[in-house]
Amino acid sequence: MAEPTGAAQEDVAPRVEIEVDTQFSESDSAYGDELSSYTASLTSSVLNFRNENGRSYHAYRDGTYLFPNDEEEKDRLDLIPDSPGLLADMITYLVVLGIDLSPIQPSQVPPNLKFLIDDFEDEWIEDDKFDFIHARYLAGSVKDFPKLLRKAYEHTAPGGWVEFQDWDAAMYSHDGSIKGTSIEQFYREVVGSFTRAGYIVSPGPKLEGWFRDAGFVDVHVQKYQVPMGTWPKDKHLKRLGAWNYLSGESGFEATALAVLTRHEKWTKDEVSILVAKTKNDAINPNIHAVFDYYVVYGRKPE
Template sequence: MTEQTTTTTNNVPVNIEVDTSYENDSSYGDELSSYTASLTSSVIDYRHENGRRYHKFRDGLYLLPNDETENDRLDMVHELFLQLLHRRLYLAPIKSPQRVIDLATGTGIWAIDFADQHPQAEVIGCDLSPTQPTVIPPNLKFLVDDIESEWAYESDPFDFIHARNLTVSIKDFGKLLKQCYQSVKPGGLVEFQDWDGYPLSPDGSLDGTGLQQYYDVVYGAFEEAGYEVRPGVKLEQWFKEAGFVNIHVEKFVIPYGIWPKDPHLKTVGAWNKAQAEANGYEGFALAALTRHKKWTKEEVIVLASKARADGQNRDIHAMFDFYVVYGQRPENLPK
């Protein structure tokens, strides 16, 4: 099999036209249904800090909350990605998968949708937190696991491995992709979907704002703590280094807010703004800044408030780059 990389750029105009005929549309702010977890007490002995709840298994490894406020936000992020990809859960050309795993599954909403769409497949969702629902498709199960620890799936490999939205969650993506390579069948596919975490504005309207300050400060703290905050742009290289072939890269733009004139970008931007305002600013920042930078809770709230206020400014045209990358393990090469 000859190694090749296909790169496609999607919905990324050089200059996104701003919609000057703005009308308030509150519909994008409707929250998706949250799920209630019911699992063993040893696993749900959570850490409570600064008014938020965090995972206890491998305590401190993941710096975002796992409470209902965060779970609601994560379900909104799921809808954001469905809007971005025109209701597609994945882009990889999989055919009749029999065994599938969703890494860092969060609320499990992607795994549930995938299991419903592929009833013939055995689907696993794994995460540090047992915050997934108990009423799920019969072909799906959830595991509490640390995906950055050593895996034990090589003897029972997968047809498809999926991971999404791991920005600020993973310290060594290269190692993670190599573990994926070892745990996917020859000819199997692996797909990662992730951000370039820092926002940009081609017209310079983001420069010097509280919104820019927020991301500089918060992502700076994550980086100092060893987390990867810009995985999207690096995924292609990590796939190559792990040994994957037939690598396919698609780049998308996710605006912040409903300033674009294009209807699709406006909808995507609305969902992005809604999830960020669903207490996402505080949730992202609290543990990173209070644990690693010794900020007070009150200082974090002020920083988040400034970012949220700038998010209401139609003259600030912020957006993010987002990447979907998939690759195939060669069919005829040894491990």
């Protein structure tokens, strides 16, 4: 990335002395009461989850993330073995930071791991530069991927690496067997609704370009075909298809419920009917749905 030839001097606001609230003394119990009130309010803003249609959703930045945060969803996400805790356990000399909108992390974590409740599409508050930044499965969660990649570049140490892994949600079949099915309808309705709400649902094919635009070099791209269900003859693809179905078994509802009821005015029953039909299609050996999954990583120049 080229160095700028010149930089305009920034307008820095002068420091203004903050007025002290003199009604309290150090020993005044009222000060402690006020402090407790504020901290209780802040805690409530994070922990008072939205309960809706039998699922719970994050409270901090309510509505930003349209997937649930309850036990059922955590169990589904546990199918993907890439948690910060696993990385911290494996490489004990690393300091690992995980970011989430919900305080749903386990209480027992390795000493080299910490979690931050924050929105990664907002300004990043960490001053330190990271040697490695990893993001996975953000389809439908992010509205501005190019900005997110620029932030990642800014906060990566020179010579450090960033890796994103994500889907192309444009489901297809080589033999046309998804045509007219409920699973085709599911992805048409859900992808359309997320898109109209401003979210990027198929980031995978665009990741390489976003990496290069952000300034990363040595950008590597690997695309994988992931079937839905155990219909493939190849044993590896059959196993991938089984894992994909296990994720979808609870993930179909998790993906569709909030976005369709909030943004498209569907009823819960209407969503449940479509989800049930979609599950049946997902295990139908005559329906050969496939998705593309991308792994992209790049280096920040020294």
